[in-house]
Amino acid sequence: MTILTVRTIVSAVKPPYPYGDELVWQFLFVLKLSWFPLTVSTFALNLGAPGLQAAGVLSLFGALDRLGGLFIVTAVRWIGPLVTAVVVAGVAGTAITADLGARKIREELDALQVLGVDPVKNLVVPRFLALIVVTGLLDIFAIVFGLSAGIAAELLYHQSLGGFFATLFTNATTLDVLSSALMCTAFGGIIAIVCSYKGMSASGGAAGVGRAVNQAVVIALVSVFFFQFVVTSILFATNPELQSIR
């Protein structure tokens, strides 16, 4: 997988660039697959977990306007990137593995190589770049729908929204949103590499493709979760200004 990562990055920057059309196609493909699961998932998760649970506790203190500050922690820093990664891995990553795995089983990849077409450059690179960009962009949608779930939670508790927005915007920093989006681009890269690798090394007929998809999504999810844990630890430890509430 490390070799594939290096080869992908090298052939992405080295001219010629024959993958333009494929890149646009993959970009739209991932976007069309992911937008519906993403909106439903982020809204449901943010309404349930930080919305209702935290609002329940905060309403006991009579401090429901503090929900905005909590939503910076959960929706922007944590759940936004996490759910984006889970949806992209589960929806787009599995589609990539199934697609490449099917081509591998039908020996199309070998045929490409015989024709002198580099499969990494023409198949993996556009998927890699498309997933990096799309995952970063979808994170913005995840944050928007996460925050609208927060608004819904406030309305369920019959609160005015002024307090929510006040604490939300005083606590939001550029670093929060930026780190969230950058983390997601890295997730996109991880998912693309894992899923392409598993698809291109599928073997064993009909059962092989299914098994490749199974392994790809498990490896992608575990590595994304672990990567986020490491990044969050480093981010908090090195940026003390994130640790004060305003």
Next chain:
Amino acid sequence: MIGWLDVPRNWLDSFGEIARFGARVAGLVLTGRAFRFFGEGLRQAGILIFGSAVIIWAFVLILGLQCGIQGAYFNRSIGAPSLAGLFSAYCDLREGVPYAFGYILAAKVGTGIVAELGAMRISDEIDALEVMGIQPVTFLAATRLLGAWIAIPFLYLVSIGVAYFASYFAVIQQVGDVSSGGYLLIFWMYQNPLDLFFSLTKGMVMSTVIVLVGCYYGYTASGGPVGVGTATAQSMVVNIILVHIIGMLGTFVFWGANPRAPIGG
């Protein structure tokens, strides 16, 4: 090329069929007809435990660590680091573990079932079963559901323990704002056995749905090796949406009206 509205339309289309198939399989288990193949059910439970337990617990461990550091830093930011136990008790027991369990179960077990049953369908093994006079739905789908119902409560309870340990580790050893005793006092104060039961219910509903969706997509796979891959990918899409919806509804039903926190009256 797919259109912008294809995913929600397919989802609504297949939702009814999955519900009908799921009701049939669950009926076979509940009326006891699956117990004719009780040995196969036990074998499926064994496969679940030996094949998936370690990866499920590893995944939940990472989520517990994340709950720990997010809670510790959030509570430090509001000037109450000793209340980190409140955040991790809620995050682990009520929300985090059910979702993480659902994700990894959909990824490992759900897609695994689709790949397995899909391969059987493609190589005509399911038709062969029917010719031999064995009901394929009972033998393949209902026994898997039975195995899941046998094994998953225990896997789930151990997952909660793993997440507790991970949060403790992150809050006490990694961040270290609060003493062990102070953390555990708040941590145990903000949960009770009924919360554990609610959380287990949430996890069981999720895993039942995941197994049924996996069985449906595997059982109806078609179109050669490519079809198995596509069916596996599609089952993951449906599972992700369903896991989130079940999680949200569970929170509404169990904790929506009453936060069950030891604060005030």
